[in-house]
Amino acid sequence: MTGALASAGPLGAPVVAQVTAIEASLFVFVVLTALFTALARDVLAAVIIFGAYSLGMAALYTFYRAPDVAMTEAAISAGVTTVLLLLTLAKTTRLDHEAAFESVNLPAAGAAGLLFAGLMLTMGDIPAVGSADAPIWSNPDVTQWYIAETYAETHVENTVMAVLAAFRGFDTFGEAVVVFAAGIAALIVLHREVFA
Amino acid sequence: MSGSDSGVDTDAADTDAADTDAVSKPATDGGFGRDRPPRSDGRLDSERRQGTPYTESQVIMSTVKIVTPFAFTYGLFVTFHGGGSPGGGFQGGAIVAAVVFMIAFAFGIEATRQWLANTVVVALAVGGALVFAGIGLVPVALGGAFLQYELLPIPDPVKYGMEGVEILGIGTIVAGVLMGLFFVLAKGFSDAGGFADADAFDDEVGDGTDGDGEPTDAESLDGESNPGGPAAADGGEP
Numbered sequence: 001m002t003g004a005l006a007s008a009g010p011l012g013a014p015v016v017a018q019v020t021a022i023e024a025s026l027f028v029f030v031v032l033t034a035l036f037t038a039l040a041r042d043v044l045a046a047v048i049i050f051g052a053y054s055l056g057m058a059a060l061y062t063f064y065r066a067p068d069v070a071m072t073e074a075a076i077s078a079g080v081t082t083v084l085l086l087l088t089l090a091k092t093t094r095l096d097h098e099a100a101f102e103s104v105n106l107p108a109a110g111a112a113g114l115l116f117a118g119l120m121l122t123m124g125d126i127p128a129v130g131s132a133d134a135p136i137w138s139n140p141d142v143t144q145w146y147i148a149e150t151y152a153e154t155h156v157e158n159t160v161m162a163v164l165a166a167f168r169g170f171d172t173f174g175e176a177v178v179v180f181a182a183g184i185a186a187l188i189v190l191h192r193e194v195f196a
Numbered sequence: 197m198s199g200s201d202s203g204v205d206t207d208a209a210d211t212d213a214a215d216t217d218a219v220s221k222p223a224t225d226g227g228f229g230r231d232r233p234p235r236s237d238g239r240l241d242s243e244r245r246q247g248t249p250y251t252e253s254q255v256i257m258s259t260v261k262i263v264t265p266f267a268f269t270y271g272l273f274v275t276f277h278g279g280g281s282p283g284g285g286f287q288g289g290a291i292v293a294a295v296v297f298m299i300a301f302a303f304g305i306e307a308t309r310q311w312l313a314n315t316v317v318v319a320l321a322v323g324g325a326l327v328f329a330g331i332g333l334v335p336v337a338l339g340g341a342f343l344q345y346e347l348l349p350i351p352d353p354v355k356y357g358m359e360g361v362e363i364l365g366i367g368t369i370v371a372g373v374l375m376g377l378f379f380v381l382a383k384g385f386s387d388a389g390g391f392a393d394a395d396a397f398d399d400e401v402g403d404g405t406d407g408d409g410e411p412t413d414a415e416s417l418d419g420e421s422n423p424g425g426p427a428a429a430d431g432g433e434p
Contacts, residue, residue, distance in 0.1 A: 068283065071274065072286065072287055072290070079290070079297070080297070080374055084381060087381050088381065154355060155354060155355035156355055156358060156359075158280060158284070160282075160284075161279060165366075169332070173328055173332060176325065176370075180325045180369055182373060186376070186381065190380055190386060191385060192386045195314050195379050195380050196309045196312060196317050
């Protein structure tokens with residue numbers, strides 16, 4: 001994993017950088033919380049550790065300069081999802097557990113290991129983090145066009161928002177209607193006519 | 197929430213010594229107190245009827261009182277400054293909804309539900325959807341395409357059309373629907389729609405012998421409940 005982490009050098013060429021202490025500790029934190037979420041025997045503990053995992057991911061996204069994604073991860077995954085899962089747990093009966101951890105299911109662990117190995121095989125072809133030559137960044141028709149033309153066309157600085165609300169506005173309308181429909185669906189499933 | 201664990205547990209052990217035979221380890225039921233047996237004094241029974249356990253904690257209430265104004269302001273900032281800084285309506289609406297969750301955890305979901313009327317939640321969600329569709333349809337009425345901001349009859353139409361969609365459309369939909377999901381999930385099944393209400397549903401699931409799940413059948417479940425099992429918490433009412 002160390003070889004894949006790189007950043008753009010002063011001349012714009014990708015160079016393999018030292019993994020910073022913040023980055024390394026965030027990676028360790030995220031991997032550990034993911035493992036504990038999977039292995040914790042108590043569901044309440046798993047939900048709380050899962051919230052910590054989301055917070056670690058949000059910090060990681062901030063570190064990689066994706067603040068929009070980080071904000072969504074922090075608000076939705078760490079905040080709202082954790083609260084909704086806790087509410088659901090509060091409606092169930094909580095069992096006492098002798099053991100703190102689930103016993104590992106070996107076939108499932110093997111399948112997960114194979115998937116991990118398969119994904120790691122593709123790492124060599126993924127451009128380095130921050131590489132100026134990465135296709136997602138360097139292609140002139142999409143990313144560079146948005147970055148160059150967003151302010152002239154929409155008069156807002158945040159390209160992400162301009163893509164979501166203007167260039168892809170119809171998609172976003174569909175997504176907003178999906179969120180609205182989720183609220184209606186919850187009412188229907190729970191046989192209620194009012195939210196509050 | 198973890199700060200209230202010890203208070204709940206000692207409270208359960210002190211006030212409910214008569215019922216400790218119903219569950220094997222009353223001290224380990226954690227902050228939720230969900231599997232404590234129902235009390236005959238009616239206080240916790242009414243909490244059970246709410247469907248959500250609630251622990252009054254000075255620490256949580258004071259913290260939330262301090263944090264709430266800042267978090268709410270930050271949510272509004274993220275919503276209104278989506279054009280010039282990271283964020284936007286989705287993130288800001290989620291933060292505003294999370295503020296309501298915090299208030300509900302500190303002061304009780306039922307109290308928050310009464311304070312924040314159903315009208316507000318529905319108006320946010322429905323109003324957001326209508327505003328988004330309306331901003332999209334105005335250009336259509338003027339002979340353009342859906343969401344063609346250039347045709348909006350306002351100054352700097354693309355920028356302020358987008359801001360209107362983000363703030364009044366997406367932000368309000370997300371805030372309203374998330375609040376609504378929270379409240380309706382806390383309330384649980386309706387007893388009017390063919391399902392049993394939340395308490396009877398718990399009894400039915402926990403006991404497994406009661407077919408119709410009427411709340412008044414609680415007395416008849418006494419002899420059938422299994423002490424030590426998970427069903428004892430719900431079926432073992434004296």
